[in-house]
Amino acid sequence: xxxxxxxxxxxxxxxxxxxxxxxxxxxxxxxxxxxxxxxxxxxxxxxxxxxxxxxxxxxxxxxxxxxxxxxxxxxxxxxxxxxxxxxxxxxxxxxxxxxxxxxxxxxxxxxxxxxxxxxxxxxxxxxxxxxxxxxxxxxxxxxxxxxxxxxxxxxxxxxxxxxxxxxxxxxxxxxxxxxxxxxxxxxxxxxxxxxxxxxxxxxxxxxxxxxxxxxxxxxxxxxxxxxxxxxxxxxxxxxxxxxxxxxxxxxxxxxxxxxxxxxxxxxxxxxxxxxxxxxxxxxxxxxxxxxxxxxxxxxxxxxxxxxxxxxxxxxxxxxxxxxxxxxxxxxxxxxxxxxxxxxxxxxxxxxxxxxxxxxxxxxxxxxxxxxxxxxxxxxxxxxxxxxxxxxxxxxxxxxxxxxxxxxxxxxxxxxxxxxxxxxxxxxxxxxxxxxxxxxxx
Ligand code: AMP
Numbered sequence: 494x495x496x497x498x499x500x501x502x503x504x505x506x507x508x509x510x511x512x513x514x515x516x517x518x519x520x521x522x523x524x525x526x527x528x529x530x531x532x533x534x535x536x537x538x539x540x541x542x543x544x545x546x547x548x549x550x551x552x553x554x555x556x557x558x559x560x561x562x563x564x565x566x567x568x569x570x571x572x573x574x575x576x577x578x579x580x581x582x583x584x585x586x587x588x589x590x591x592x593x594x595x596x597x598x599x600x601x602x603x604x605x606x607x608x609x610x611x612x613x614x615x616x617x618x619x620x621x622x623x624x625x626x627x628x629x630x631x632x633x634x635x636x637x638x639x640x641x642x643x644x645x646x647x648x649x650x651x652x653x654x655x656x657x658x659x660x661x662x663x664x665x666x667x668x669x670x671x672x673x674x675x676x677x678x679x680x681x682x683x684x685x686x687x688x689x690x691x692x693x694x695x696x697x698x699x700x701x702x703x704x705x706x707x708x709x710x711x712x713x714x715x716x717x718x719x720x721x722x723x724x725x726x727x728x729x730x731x732x733x734x735x736x737x738x739x740x741x742x743x744x745x746x747x748x749x750x751x752x753x754x755x756x757x758x759x760x761x762x763x764x765x766x767x768x769x770x771x772x773x774x775x776x777x778x779x780x781x782x783x784x785x786x787x788x789x790x791x792x793x794x795x796x797x798x799x800x801x802x803x804x805x806x807x808x809x810x811x812x813x814x815x816x817x818x819x820x821x822x823x824x825x826x827x828x829x830x831x832x833x834x835x836x837x838x839x840x841x842x843x844x845x846x847x848x849x850x851x852x853x854x855x856x857x858x859x860x861x862x863x864x865x866x867x868x869x870x871x872x873x874x875x876x877x878x879x880x881x882x883x884x885x886x887x888x889x890x891x892x893x894x895x896x897x898x899x900x901x902x903x904x905x906x907x908x909x910x911x912x913x914x915x916x917x918x919x920x921x922x923x924x925x926x927x928x929x930x931x932x933x934x
Pocket of ligand 1: 514516540542543544546
């Protein structure tokens with residue numbers, strides 16, 4: 494199968510060739526002809542499968558073939574993404590794929606000043622990639638007009654719903670032309686009931702397909718489990734990074750605080766480390782990601798949502814410092830490596846309290862992940878046990894005992910206590926005004 498057989502124009506084929514793509518991925522083979530024919534599409538595909546080109550290439554071809562409407566403010570195609578990072582990457586792809594077409598694309602997301610985005614939108618944009626909150630801010634300021642929209646793409650729809658964007662999506666749907674007057678494409682890695690419901694209200698007689706998402710990952714990604722007491726994880730991770738000479742490793746923690754703490758410790762261990770999560774400013778996140786991509790940052794510690802959509806060619810190592818609460822997130826996480834046919838190594842450090850999470854993951858994978866041990870593990874455990882006997886244990890998740898909790902008593906899963914011991918501010922749970930605070934966890 495060749496890109497030429499898919500019916501793409503010479504301008505797009507030239508851009509694809511410059512990207513170095515020789516063969517279309519399965520999602521591209523399926524999506525491109527369907528979108529070119531004007532069908533609505535419901536696609537089961539996750540990041541790493543080449544889905545962006547799967548919708549962006551045919552979408553561009555359709556826009557380029559039809560005359561642009563008169564009004565400069567009218568967006569012709571809208572791609573909604575859950576995270577800023579994914580929006581930036583999809584926007585980058587649009588720039589690259591549309592290089593030889595007279596189409597203008599732009600990206601808008603929160604966490605950065607709105608002024609420059611307004612300027613860009615004023616000049617006229619055909620394809621807009623956006624996170625929901627900032628898009629609605631622009632709608633409120635009348636800097637975008639969605640009433641003439643021709644193509645609507647909902648990317649990573651499952652993650653959108655996980656992040657509570659359903660109301661914002663519904664608001665956007667009310668602003669765009671009705672279902673019969675637009676082409677709609679929905680991409681999702683998983684299909685829980687809510688996604689099926691959303692799809693039925695958003696798509697018009699869609700063509701459906703599913704690319705085996707976790708199967709190629711399971712085949713290409715070498716996965717390893719290292720079992721150990723919680724308190725040894727940092728030491729073991731440092732040893733693995735040193736011994737394996739891992740030059741670029743993405744490490745997942747469950748919490749923002751955990752990410753910060755681990756990044757600090759790894760930095761003390763001599764690795765150039767940065768952390769990304771939702772409490773970091775957009776500028777700090779962009780800086781960390783750029784440093785990681787260009788090799789200045791050796792270890793990037795991230796929470797799930799902040800890492801969602803990170804697209805780094807040839808990222809060789811992914812570490813689950815803590816297992817995710819949701820087994821599907823394990824698949825998303827390890828999918829950061831071994832992208833577009835390459836191989837990768839995904840290592841999980843598992844403490845006894847995570848045994849159930851591991852069983853759930855292996856049930857989803859339909860496979861047992863091989864168990865490994867680092868050299869000297871027994872000695873490390875013996876040392877650790879001696880240390881514990883001589884010193885009362887400290888709660889691992891915070892480094893400080895929160896008020897009202899005795900040593901060793903666990904906090905709720907995924908609900909780490911604050912390091913300062915203050916009570917969690919319940920107002921943080923309220924729905925943010927623009928939705929942009931929910932863009933990253
Ligand atoms: P995506 O799933 O869209 O995030 O794409 C994942 C990665 O695959 C990106 O780095 C793309 O540049 C790359 N990619 C997309 N299509 C192809 C292709 N046909 N051949 C090789 N790499 C590709």
